[in-house]
Amino acid sequence: MEYIKPLIQQQYYLQNVKDSQYSFEVVDGFDIDLSKVKKVNVPSNAKEMILASDGYPFVKPTLLESESLLSELMENDPLCFRQYKCTKGLQKGNISFDDRVYIRFGL
Template sequence: MVRSVPEDVTELVMASDGYPVIGRTLAESESVLADLLERDPWCVRELAGTKGVLAGQTSFDDRAYLRLRI
């Protein structure tokens, strides 16, 4: 799929579904995710999804975050 970026856009942030909230920075996105995982480590309430965080893990291993200045 190809999408056009409006001419007035100067920054574009994209992330995989491992980030339930995409922040303006990677740190912001990580912070929100950490807070959600602390409250719902099994991902059955606020962070309802297909997997929880296993013992000994701190988060998911399949996240991607890209921030571009245009």
């Protein structure tokens, strides 16, 4: 973790930057280049939508199901390098490897 930490911190310099091929858009309260945002067409017969942050590696139809899979992952692969490979693992005192948001609403 100590090796990759400086690299992770450097990514913030590329958030919402207009003139870099390595930039990426982040919803963080600052201006966003909408041309870089992926748009997804929602089927006209959709009854609900779920939006979730990357703190949920597996998004399921309910928050309870998503939390359950996250708990299993944290128990089986707390350092996130076997089942779910990512740059962060579970740190002492935390219950997950990342902050998370889950929003489900009817259409």
